[in-house]
Amino acid sequence: MGSIKENTIKFKTYSDEYRDNLVDIIFDAYSDFPEYGESSYKSAKKYINWLKNHSTLFDIVFDKNKPVAFLVVDGNWISSYTGEKVGEIHELAIRKDYWGKGLGKTLMDRALNHLKSLGLKKAGLWVGEKNKRAIEFYKKYGFKPVRKYNQWLRMERSL
Numbered sequence: 333m334g335s336i337k338e339n340t341i342k343f344k345t346y347s348d349e350y351r352d353n354l355v356d357i358i359f360d361a362y363s364d365f366p367e368y369g370e371s372s373y374k375s376a377k378k379y380i381n382w383l384k385n386h387s388t389l390f391d392i393v394f395d396k397n398k399p400v401a402f403l404v405v406d407g408n409w410i411s412s413y414t415g416e417k418v419g420e421i422h423e424l425a426i427r428k429d430y431w432g433k434g435l436g437k438t439l440m441d442r443a444l445n446h447l448k449s450l451g452l453k454k455a456g457l458w459v460g461e462k463n464k465r466a467i468e469f470y471k472k473y474g475f476k477p478v479r480k481y482n483q484w485l486r487m488e489r490s491l
């Protein structure tokens with residue numbers, strides 16, 4: 333698989349007209365690990381509403397006008413464990429047929445640049461403990477496991 337052609341990719345900020353497209357992306361991206369995704373269309377819609385209200389960056393990626401991925405980052409998150417302010421990557425989901433083309437890297441760079449521009453010193457996220465592909469991906473960007481909660485692994489890095 334080649335890398336994606338930059339000139340066919342566009343970014344748009346979230347609006348409700350794209351909500352159903354994002355539900356489709358969630359079901360596709362998490363099809364290997366449904367336990368880390370959403371159990372129903374209804375819960376996925378609720379989750380997207382929650383993301384909308386807990387984000388300082390909510391980007392949707394379009395390839396030739398088709399929504400293929402999205403990124404949700406929150407620069408106002410307070411860690412319930414430490415009480416500190418941390419830049420939280422709430423969601424990074426890419427359609428399976430777009431994996432391995434560099435889109436994850438593009439979105440991670442956007443997430444980290446956004447958090448740095450807000451002056452944050454730490455980034456964090458929760459990932460499913462069996463989701464090895466994502467864990468390896470995050471390690472590549474300097475995230476390290478710091479704790480576990482049920483089936484979730486907490487990863488953090490300095491900015």
Ligand SMILES: CC(C)(COP(=O)(O)OP(=O)(O)OC[C@H]1O[C@@H](n2cnc3c(N)ncnc32)[C@H](O)[C@@H]1OP(=O)(O)O)[C@@H](O)C(=O)NCCC(=O)NCCS
Binds near residue numbers: 437469
């Ligand atoms: C995890 C995910 C975001 C990765 O996105 P991606 O587009 O496949 O990643 P990229 O192609 O940009 O890869 C970025 C780098 O990570 C590396 N990488 C990706 N998967 C890897 C793996 N399983 N093991 C080791 N490295 C890996 C790539 O080699 C690449 O490095 P390079 O630029 O030096 O070649 C994507 O697979 C996804 O959406 N998964 C489903 C949803 C999900 O699990 N989200 C995270 C939940 S918290």
